[in-house]
Amino acid sequence: MTVKILLFFTLYLMSVGGGASREVAGYPGGGVLIKCKYERSYTSNKKYFCKGSWTNCADQIKTGVSNEWKNTGRFSLFDNTSAAEFWVLIRELTVEDSGTYWCAVDIEMWPDDHTPVELKIKEDRDQEKSITVNGHVGESVNISCKYPRSSSSKPKFLCRRVGSTDCNYKASVKESRRWIKEGKISLCDDRAQQTFTVSIDNLTNEDSGEYWCGAESDWESDHGYKVYITQINLRVTASVKLTPLSTMSDKLREDGHISQEIDELQQKPAMESIVNTIYAEADRNTALVYSPINGTTELTTFCTTTHP
Secondary structure (H helix, E strand, C coil): CHHHHHHHHHHHHHHHCCCCCEEEEECCCCEEEEEEECCHHHCCCCEEEEECCHHHCEEEEEECCCCCEEEECCEEEEEECCCCEEEEEECCCCHHHCEEEEEEECCCCCCCEEEEEEEEECCCCCCCCEEEEEEECCCCEEEEEECCHHHCCCCEEEEEEECCCEEECCCCECCECCCEEECCEEEEEECCCCEEEEEECCCCHHHCEEEEEEEEECCCCCCCEEEEEEEEEEEEECCCCCCCHHHHHHHHHHHCCCCHHHHHHHCCHHHHHHHCCCCCCCCCCCCCCCCEECCEECCCCCCCCCCC
16 A cells, blocks of 8 residues: 555656746747757657646647658657757747746656746747848848847857758857858847858859748756747849940940030939949958848948958
8 A cells, every 4th residue: 555655646646847937039030940858768759849737738739740840830859869869940939929838758657758848939029030142143141130138158050941840050159249150141249239140152053042030048058948039031033234324425426426414413422322233342341231221221230250
């Protein structure tokens, strides 16, 4: 009888326990990728992610499939059996997604293994939810992402979304105002300005697509997560060279078709600024960011170390 009482008491503690809760922060319109660790003996068990109190937890996604993404609405789950962990991706976050969730493993004839996660979705005036960037084949493009101050100390990355789940990248920048380079992509994070700058060189049509500026939070630990902050829609098109008005008028003079109206247009500074192609070279220790604002080009200094 004593053994049975102890057994039931142990089962009760396991069912109401689950370890210390951890906090995951996200932002409206973005996404989070949450890591859930489990015992290696559970690699073949079903994994799930639910919301609410543990005694009344509503499944958001559940699957017994391993080593490939499974999707249910805005939720996706990947069970990485080689690492004894599964990842949960939540897309298109809203403030209503805030609450208590549980990383859980389905165990037959035994209380399910479970760990609590507190998800907090916060509105932040510094966050940019989505921006569109245009570039030309063979040229470079510079992208800047503003991020909330709560993400300042976290490593930053630019990933490319493939399908609805995978967002791949090879490098993240872990220090402020120090450029790192991976292939034709260079990264720099200015934490004082809360601005993450990315330069992509030698653009091709294949570079067009959906990218995300994001941050890692102790991703290498057992309870790490990633937050996707700003969606970047990159459009790469063929380069178009405009003929300056002064060159056009010279050609017309040679052909004998110049008129007084063209001479008058050429004297107007506003017209010259629109038609002429302007090239600017900034100091070698600055990052150039292209911002189409009211038809003008803005050069802004964010990172103070040399572009690699």
